[in-house]
Amino acid sequence: MKIEGTYVISAPRDVVWRHLMNPEVLARSLPGCEKLVPNSDGSYHAELKISIAAVKGSYRGRVEILDPTPPERYRMKVQGQGTNGFVKGEGTLTLSDDGAAVTNISYSGDASVGGVIASVGQRLIHAAAHQLANHFFQELSRQVQASQVA
Amino acid sequence: MIPEPFEYHVAHSLEEASRLVAQFGSDGKILAGGHSLVPLMKFRLAAPKYLVDISRLGDLKYIREDGERIEIGALTTHYEVESSELLKAKCPLLPETAAEIGDVQVRNRGTIGGSISHADPAGDWPAPILALDADIKAVSTRGERWIAVRDLFVELLTTALAGDEILTAIRVPALGVRSGSAYSKLHHPASGYAMVGVAAVISLDEQGNITKASVGITGVGPKAYRATAVEEGLQGKPASVKRLAEASAHAAEAIEVNSDLYASAEYRTHLATVYTRRALERSIERAGHAA
Numbered sequence: 393m394k395i396e397g398t399y400v401i402s403a404p405r406d407v408v409w410r411h412l413m414n415p416e417v418l419a420r421s422l423p424g425c426e427k428l429v430p431n432s433d434g435s436y437h438a439e440l441k442i443s444i445a446a447v448k449g450s451y452r453g454r455v456e457i458l459d460p461t462p463p464e465r466y467r468m469k470v471q472g473q474g475t476n477g478f479v480k481g482e483g484t485l486t487l488s489d490d491g492a493a494v495t496n497i498s499y500s501g502d503a504s505v506g507g508v509i510a511s512v513g514q515r516l517i518h519a520a521a522h523q524l525a526n527h528f529f530q531e532l533s534r535q536v537q538a539s540q541v542a
Numbered sequence: 543m544i545p546e547p548f549e550y551h552v553a554h555s556l557e558e559a560s561r562l563v564a565q566f567g568s569d570g571k572i573l574a575g576g577h578s579l580v581p582l583m584k585f586r587l588a589a590p591k592y593l594v595d596i597s598r599l600g601d602l603k604y605i606r607e608d609g610e611r612i613e614i615g616a617l618t619t620h621y622e623v624e625s626s627e628l629l630k631a632k633c634p635l636l637p638e639t640a641a642e643i644g645d646v647q648v649r650n651r652g653t654i655g656g657s658i659s660h661a662d663p664a665g666d667w668p669a670p671i672l673a674l675d676a677d678i679k680a681v682s683t684r685g686e687r688w689i690a691v692r693d694l695f696v697e698l699l700t701t702a703l704a705g706d707e708i709l710t711a712i713r714v715p716a717l718g719v720r721s722g723s724a725y726s727k728l729h730h731p732a733s734g735y736a737m738v739g740v741a742a743v744i745s746l747d748e749q750g751n752i753t754k755a756s757v758g759i760t761g762v763g764p765k766a767y768r769a770t771a772v773e774e775g776l777q778g779k780p781a782s783v784k785r786l787a788e789a790s791a792h793a794a795e796a797i798e799v800n801s802d803l804y805a806s807a808e809y810r811t812h813l814a815t816v817y818t819r820r821a822l823e824r825s826i827e828r829a830g831h832a833a
Contacts, residue, residue: 393801445661445699446571446579446588476587512585515735515802519663519698519764522798 395483395521396500399529403536405487408495409463411536412485421531423524428455438472444520449476449509463487468501477507497529545583552595556681556710559596564683564706566592572708573597574617574656577648578665602655602710605629613713616655616679620644623654632716635723635741639670642727644734658694659709661701661765662735663800668695668766670725670741671712672758679711680704688713695765721745721754722828726821728761728813730804736761737805738813740769740793742821744781746829752776755789757821762814763797771795772818781826790819 401408411417415436419428427439435456442449453472460466465486472479483501490496505517513520553559563570571579571590574597582588596602602617605626612633614623623629624640643649643657643666658667658678668691671678676691680703694702703709717723727739738761745754755776760766775789793814801807 446582446590447699448588476585508585509587513587515664515800515804516698518801519798523698523764 393503393505393518393521394501395481395503395518395525397498397522397525399497399499399526399533400490401495401497401529401533401536402493403495403533403540404493405489405495406463407540408487408497408532408536411532411539412466412487413457413460413462417532417535420535421528423527423531440472442524444523447513447516447520449474451475451479453479470503474507474509476513477505477509479503479505499525543584543586545580546586546589548583548590549592550595551592552598554598556596556599556601556708559594559599559708560681560683560706562592562594563708566594568705570594572656572659575619575652576656577644577652578657578660578662596708607632607716608713611713611715613711614654616708616710616712617653618655620649620652620654620657621646624649633674633714634717635670635674635725635743636714638723639666639725639739639741642666642725642729642736642739648734654712655709658712659701659703661695661699663698663764663766664730664735664737664739664761665766666725666727666736666739666760669736669739669758669760670723671714672766672768673723673741673743673756674714674758675756676715677713678709679713680707681710682707686710692768695767698764700765717743718745720747720829722825722830724821724824724828726817726824728817738762738810738817740814740817740821742818742825744776744822744825744829746781746826749780750830751778751780752826753778755822757793757818759793759814759818762794762799762810764800767797769793769795769818772822776822786819786822786826790815790822793818 424440424442439452451472451474456469458467470481481503486498488496570592573593573595602615604615620640620643677688723743725741728737741758743756755773757769771792794811799807
């Protein structure tokens with residue numbers, strides 16, 4: 393399935409970029425992230441406990457940040473296995489300035505989801521993916537704003 | 543599949559239910575008719591450690607008039623709403639919607655309160671209660687409050703109910719004079735869920751102009767919503783065929799339209815406009831026949 397969307401953060405682009413590349417910030421922003429540790433090859437091992445209301449699932453997998461072009465774009469590859477399904481995805485994150493102090497983030501990717509969540513929960517996946525992406529950017533934005541005040 | 547193991551508690555009073563719900567916190571879920579929760583548990587998409595069964599609380603099963611409004615207890619089944627003579631007379635949108643829910647078995651067991659608090663993005667109830675500007679009663683050990691339905695649906699499967707609150711009643715206005723309502727739904731052929739479901743309530747003046755238009759839509763986005771873009775195109779205008787078509791074109795405006803195996807976002811957007819137009823047409827026709 394295609395996942396795409398945009399998000400606006402009121403901060404300069406290089407500040408947003410730095411936060412996006414910071415594994416501690418990512419760990420706090422990824423919904424339900426309990427662990428994000430670097431592997432020896434530069435990728436990350438991630439463990440997430442995702443919940444949307446009563447629907448909960450634990451996932452563990454691999455996140456790779458590829459072809460970073462600061463402060464403009466990077467590609468991300470994700471692969472995860474969980475209690476009720478598995479997910480594989482690849483996408484691009486693009487940052488652009490909208491004035492000196494506003495950054496437009498646009499994301500676009502393809503994900504395949506399989507397992508119970510994909511069969512039984514199929515009609516909910518698109519909305520869930522968007523919601524999780526929004527929560528990620530909301531939390532990222534919060535951290536960016538907090539760092540700006542400090 | 544069978545659910546993961548859980549502890550099952552029966553509440554014998556609303557007070558006991560509130561206490562148990564507060565005690566179990568996010569590890570607990572309320573069980574009423576079970577037709578939203580139990581399928582999730584059987585697929586192990588949800589695995590609450592504790593279930594609080596409130597289905598024995600007979601005091602929460604009622605439909606009664608309260609001045610110009612009707613109050614419905616949360617444990618009222620979809621079938622009881624569907625067959626209520628009081629509602630058919632005073633608020634026909636609700637029995638009409640109830641008749642479209644799932645199938646006979648679901649309508650006999652499922653409850654209006656349970657269904658609303660589950661907030662499935664394709665569940666039927668949110669559409670008419672949004673169109674009616676209903677109020678929802680929420681009770682907890684901390685007290686009780688009424689929540690306006692426009693504040694109720696927050697995001698996917700999530701309502702404004704706090705973790706320890708129990709939805710106990712729904713309060714709706716009686717249909718006014720020169721008013722009509724309709725629920726227009728495309729059923730998914732297997733699950734019966736709404737691919738799109740549109741509830742409309744229209745009031746006309748003596749010249750046939752639309753004085754009030756409310757449109758609630760489910761099945762289209764991550765949560766049910768009021769189609770304000772449609773309503774704005776109708777307010778104060780004559781109820782012409784052209785006007786309805788133009789207004790209906792905005793049915794999915796500014797909504798993150800769902801896309802799944804059964805309908806792409808483009809197709810679903812199109813469905814929203816068609817079913818909105820149908821719901822509006824029927825509402826206006828019924829408003830015209832009302833005294």
